[in-house]
Amino acid sequence: xxxxxxxxxxxxxxxxxxxxxxxxxxxxxxxxxxxxxxxxxxxxxxxxxxxxxxxxxxxxxxxxxxxxxxxxxxxxxxxxxxxxxxxxxxxxxxxxxxxxxxxxxxxxxxxxxxxxxxxxxxxxxxxxxxxxxxxxxxxxxxxxxxxxxxxxxxxxxxxxxxxxxxxxxxxxxxxxxxxxxxxxxxxxxxxxxxxxxxxxxxxxxxxxxxxxxxxxxxxxxxxxxxxxxxxxxxxxxxxxxxxxxxxxxxxxxxxxxxxxxxxxxxxxxxxxxxxxxxxxxxxxxxxxxxxxxxxxxxxxxxxxxxxx
Numbered sequence: 359x360x361x362x363x364x365x366x367x368x369x370x371x372x373x374x375x376x377x378x379x380x381x382x383x384x385x386x387x388x389x390x391x392x393x394x395x396x397x398x399x400x401x402x403x404x405x406x407x408x409x410x411x412x413x414x415x416x417x418x419x420x421x422x423x424x425x426x427x428x429x430x431x432x433x434x435x436x437x438x439x440x441x442x443x444x445x446x447x448x449x450x451x452x453x454x455x456x457x458x459x460x461x462x463x464x465x466x467x468x469x470x471x472x473x474x475x476x477x478x479x480x481x482x483x484x485x486x487x488x489x490x491x492x493x494x495x496x497x498x499x500x501x502x503x504x505x506x507x508x509x510x511x512x513x514x515x516x517x518x519x520x521x522x523x524x525x526x527x528x529x530x531x532x533x534x535x536x537x538x539x540x541x542x543x544x545x546x547x548x549x550x551x552x553x554x555x556x557x558x559x560x561x562x563x564x565x566x567x568x569x570x571x572x573x574x575x576x577x578x579x580x581x582x583x584x585x586x587x588x589x590x591x592x593x594x595x596x597x598x599x600x601x602x603x604x605x606x607x608x609x610x611x612x613x614x615x616x617x618x619x620x621x622x623x624x625x626x627x628x629x630x631x632x633x634x635x636x637x638x639x640x641x642x643x644x645x646x647x648x649x650x651x652x653x654x655x656x657x658x659x660x661x662x663x664x665x666x
Contacts, residue, residue, distance in 0.1 A: 366395040374402055381406040384527045388413045392442050393457035400465035409530055411471040411523060412462040416536060416598055417452035418474055423591050425510075428599040429474075429534045433459075459534075471526055473519075475537040476598065477584050480516040480616055481623035487583035488513060490638030492621040495553035495561045502644050502651075503563040504571055507547025509588040510596040512538040515616040522608045535603040539610040543597070546585065552617040566651045574650060583637040 362376040366389075377399070385407050390396040400410055420432040434452035444451050463470045479488035486493075494501055514537055522537070550563060568587035576582045577592075586592040600608065624632065639647070 366390075366399065368395070368398045374399055377402055379406075383407070384409040384411060384530075386411045386413075386523060386527070387462070390458045390462075391444075391454055393439075393454065393461040394442070396458040397461035397465065400462050404465045407466075409469050409471060409527060409532065410462050410466040411473065411526060412459060413523075414455045414459050414472055414474045415452070416474045416476045416538065418456040418459060419452065421591070422586075422595040423593050425594045425597040426599050427594050427597075429536055429602055469532060471532050472534040473523065473526075473537050474535065475514055475519060476512045476596075477514070478516050478519060479513045479620060481619045483516065483620060483623075484636070485583075486624070486635045486637040488617075489620045489624045490583055490635065491549060492553045492556060492617050493624060493635065494638060494644075495550065496557040496559055496621070498559050498561050500562045500564055500648065502639065502648055503546065503550060503565045504576065504582050504585040505546055505568040505588055506565055507545060507550075509546045509568070509585065511544050511546050511549055511584070512540075512596040512598060513544075513584070513613070513616070514539045515611055518608070518610050522603070522606075525607045529607070531606050533602070533606075535606060535608075536598045536600050537603055537608065538598045538600045539608070540613055541600065541604055541610050544613060549613070549617070552614045555614055556618045556621060564648055564651070566647060570651060570654065571647070574647060576647070581637075581639045581643050 362380075364374050364376040365371050366374075368374050382403070385399075385403055387396065387399070387410065390399075390412060396412070403410070418433050419427070420434045424431065433456045436450060436453035436457060439457065441450055441454070444454070459470075459472045462472070477488065483489060518539065519537055525531075554560065568589065571577075571580075571582070572587050577587065586595045588596070
């Protein structure tokens with residue numbers, strides 16, 4: 359397989375020179391974050407490529423407060439369209455992704471495919487976000503379970519996403535799609551049931567309400583990964599419509615399989631890597647939140663904990 363090397367920024371070094379004069383059936387752009395750079399590569403390739411498939415994100419939407427919103431929902435905007443930094447709290451990420459989409463669509467009118475995944479999980483997920491739950495569940499004891507068993511959860515196995523992307527190219531499918539799963543609504547309770555099936559453990563779950571976690575610094579951007587409060591501004595975060603993607607051929611393997619394979623991959627890593635997980639509550643933070651919740655149930659005033 360031929361490999362070409364260059365820089366996404368046309369102003370650096372040789373830039374995109376390696377692509378000049380080359381023709382391809384399709385382009386799969388998996389790492390575009392700034393519209394100036396996406397626009398440069400898309401414009402260069404447009405005369406020589408049939409289809410441009412850009413991997414965006416559900417973060418491209420302006421809000422997450424509406425359950426079952428589809429691809430027509432309002433998208434994020436940038437206060438400064440020329441900004442090339444994510445911002446201190448990644449506040450520009452969604453707007454930048456949407457601007458990248460627009461750059462691809464401008465260069466490939468009618469020939470662009472925009473895919474907006476949610477949380478991509480599975481083997482080799484080096485973020486450790488989804489893996490945290492199965493890893494912690496296997497440890498046993500009392501475990502903090504965020505929100506309630508009915509809180510929605512959307513994930514997509516990277517293998518399902520990859521197979522579908524190939525299908526989109528094979529069929530020359532264009533348009534905008536939410537790449538979220540599973541096909542039917544899933545929940546935190548079902549996720550923990552998968553953890554139990556995979557690990558064989560009977561870990562005691564302590565369900566801590568979303569309102570309490572939000573008050574104490576866990577808002578979907580704290581130490582608790584992936585989960586988000588199932589109300590208010592987060593009500594639709596894990597309830598995006600995937601109807602259009604399913605109609606375009608997106609299929610999903612069992613979340614139990616994803617959970618099992620994710621945990622097996624993590625356990626196959628060197629001990630030094632396993633001892634330094636990149637996401638999830640630390641034992642100390644988990645104990646702190648559980649202690650605060652126990653005091654709250656007993657009616658004992660407890661100071662608000664610091665965010666993880």
